[in-house]
Amino acid sequence: MTYVLSHPEIRQAVVRLCADYPGEYWRALDREQAYPSAFVDALTREGYLAALVPESYGGSGLSLSAAAAILEEIHRSGGNAAACHAQMYTMGTVLRHGSDAQKQQYLPGIADGSLRLQAFGVTEPTSGTDTGAIRTNARLDGDNYVVNGQKIWTSRAEYSDLMVLLCRTTPRDQVARKTDGLSVLLVDMREVRGKSLTIRPIQTMMNHATCEVFFDDMIVPAANLIGEAGKGFRYILSGMNAERILIASECIGDAKWFIQTATAYANDRSVFGRPIGQNQGVQFPIAKAYAQMRAAELMLAEAIRLYEVGENPGEEANMAKMLAADASWAAAEACLQTHGGFGFAAEYDVERKFRETRLYQVAPISTNLILSYLSEHVLGLPRSY
């Protein structure tokens, strides 16, 4: 099998680390819906979660392609980086738009792992994908914002010290566009949790540590406003290409795990006196998923290349995320089918990975919204919503 393999040394080191966290580890956590603290601590100790923090703030100062390689290898090894991937990239909002004082205050702690910034509060129950319709509002009162409202699907909130929060600071009827008047606050949850901030875990089909959060007159110092008030939507958008690329890398890792696992089983399992993999009906779905994965991987490589030369690869990053999510889902389906009944047995890890990779059709952006983006912004078709 031929793969695009950048950063071979980082990949080998991540694979070695992941070997200490085999299928049994992830299965036990999955049963309990528990957080992979030991795995996250190991990644933190080795500096992988600080990959994108510049060295001047104590981070590893690596490129996006290196971060993508780290996440891909975690997923290719059978693990799941969703518990901590946001510690890598949520800090980008502070790095790109925060003041010097904010960067000095927060980035070194994020780099050494003593501060967790891996909660990102954008989605609300009533707004869904329509971010301009969010209702959580922050009212300036002297030196503080007073925040009221609710977010949903705020992943890792229980395991995070800080949260990047998007809220409305100017009422909808006082701005020209609904995406104006939104601001980003960096919330220190340690000070308000259990008081004006309530965090409730949501049980989901996979182990994801996602939550709903409620703000009840929550005080956030005005000094924690990131950038300018009213421009928050733009700040959130500016991190999207990197996020799409990193999630696509996880999907490629999943697809490779499913393809390797399906191939090994198809060679090994004998029915009617020959390996099941000798049947074209078993081979072809795996081969097709492999072709899909390779095509997605090339698009991902192109998105990363453009990103790293300083372009704004919205088109390629979105296509890479969609194609990689489709490839991982096709590979998951082929792998489960190849395993027959055993695909449903937890000890094979196939059903767990199957549930985990299904998420990427919906989050962090659904496939439909990527197609809408391509239709409108790339093809010039009328905006559909």
Ligand SMILES: Cc1cc2nc3c(=O)[nH]c(=O)nc-3n(C[C@H](O)[C@H](O)[C@H](O)COP(=O)(O)OP(=O)(O)OC[C@H]3O[C@@H](n4cnc5c(N)ncnc54)[C@H](O)[C@@H]3O)c2cc1C
């Ligand atoms: C496990 C998990 C973790 C998440 N983590 C986070 C997080 O950390 N922070 C955060 O802010 N959010 C998070 N999300 C939210 C995620 O980004 C949203 O679920 C996703 O963007 C879709 O929004 P929605 O669920 O409200 O669906 P809706 O917006 O209600 O959409 C429902 C369906 O309708 C389709 N649809 C909606 N509008 C259109 C349209 N105009 N054209 C075509 N189709 C349309 C969508 O594609 C989707 O399939 C998470 C979600 C999950 C499930």
